[in-house]
Amino acid sequence: MKCAICKEKIENTFLGKIKGTHVGKKVVCPACQKKHKNNFKEFL
């Protein structure tokens, strides 16, 4: 999966979960979540 905002590849954890937040069918990486706080949905 790639981050919907910065297009960086998002890795999976050893549990198979993605290191990011799902927003609908898209994924946002933790860095972008921090950067945009709760407004990241506007960038999708």
Ligand SMILES: [Zn+2]
């Ligand atoms: Zn990102």
